[in-house]
Amino acid sequence: MPLNRRRWMLGTAAGLVASGPLRAADADPMPIFDAHLHYSHDAWERLPPKEAVALLRKAGLMRAMVSSSSDDGTQLLYKEAPDLILPSLRPYRKRGELGSWMHDATVPAMLEQRLAQYAYVAIGEYHIYGKDADLPVMRRVVQLAKQHKLFLHSHSDADAIERQFKQDPGARILWAHSGFDDPAKVRAMLGQHNNLWCDLAFRSDHATQGKVDAGWREAFMAYPDRFMVGTDTFTPERWYYVVEHANWTRAWLADLPRDVAERIGYRNGEALFASMALKPGGTT
Template identity: 35%
Template sequence: MSSIIQRIAGIAVCALLPMCCGSASSDEPIRIFDAHSHYKSEDAGVFAPQDVIRIMDREGIDRMVVVGEPPARVQSLYRLAPSRIVPFLGLYEDYTQKASWMHDPTLPGRLRALLDTGTYRGIGEIHLFAGDKANPVFREIVGLAADRGLPILLHGDAEVVQQVFEWHPAATVIWAHLGTQPDPTLVDAMLRRFPLGLYVDTSVRDERFTENGALKPAWRSLFTRHADRILVAIDTFYVKRWQGIAEVTARIRHWLAQLPPEVADRLAHANADRLFRTEAAAAGAPVDAVPTGRRFD
């Protein structure tokens, strides 16, 4: 069966069985806190901020972590819906800087000035691979996050994650995409090694941990074993992802429904709710006073 037919089959099952799109305790679709998405200039040319909020309403996405490109792009969303948008400070003015940012010694200073505005709740997405793990620009950026208790959204190899915790053992890292080489054994080992500060998001990996719409047993075991450390994510990394978001959210709800309800709830929204303390921020608490990462209580 081709991957296209598999995707159609998964969506068809979800449409025919409404309960699969929610937890077992409710007929309502399980709510989603998207822990990793983007809003770029190209996206803004198609979807105005009001359109994004309407998409969230339509798809049952309560909240989103959003990285702007350029970095300030996310602020138009945040101003419109501050209780629903969690703004992350991106590093790139445009896509081409993904491969060169680590060679710009002026970048940490610019990020520091933006962080000092108090309107960002994390840093990233940061793309970095093992060969550059000790890069001094990266080290300075990690320090900016650690000093402020902000999580880092990291798209990188396991060695890069390890390097962050060597520098700052109390850091909080969201490891994007279940890692660069998704493997349940590796992810399990990393979560065991860093039991307090490491989280992983599921973005764009749904077809890696499912087969014909069914969760693979090893991934199901991982999600259940580390139910407090996995974050559901959509990753609107280009315009077509926004345009196809209905299919993405249906697929996510389909595999979530195969988990115990309490586990599905944690992955879908409860872990991110705790991590970002969105309710406290919406109530007017200063950003620096909102607990993040390890400080749940």
């Protein structure tokens, strides 16, 4: 995503926190399952694990799904707070591999080594678009997820999602950012694939001033068990918005029926990920 759009969306979210009707931010705020966080090397260098975990707890997160570049960051957080952190294995050794990892034939071996050594609930978040989803490296990722019974956290267009399901019709995919697609397209994709879920990380189009957009409301009401929220700490600075983002999330969730809000806010994530028995070499 272009940097200026990222900055605009970050500013929009922060503004909504400041001005939105925080009806949910009361004495007993709704817990949050954050399905999209990163703790990459530039983050842990600035924000040590204890401080990062303290921020997550201050935000009222009951669980946080974390990936990082490299995976060492995720392991640092998991060691600090195994009750809070759900590790996801990213195929990036460092920043700057977003557009090249799928062409790197050494990636599958790295993933296999980490999967044998550490416990995870998913592979991702990874970036893959269109026909690149059919490249050998990506095909091996799909196979590894199937072998280890892991979710795929895919930052993709709809085409790449379709290609991954063709490789494994039984795959379980969490569609990062709901594909940055419009709610009608998201609804159509959810209707086609029972094993597709969507995170809402870095989306601000679904809610304005604490009110849920009509198109997104239709999607949430039609598929209340298929959405999760996320902060997306893609830069170290984003970590300092975790608390505000959680409060903003509670504000717009309060515009939905309570049962739907609770599903999106935390129950869906808990049902899908928190029950996975973590152990190296897979989750079974």
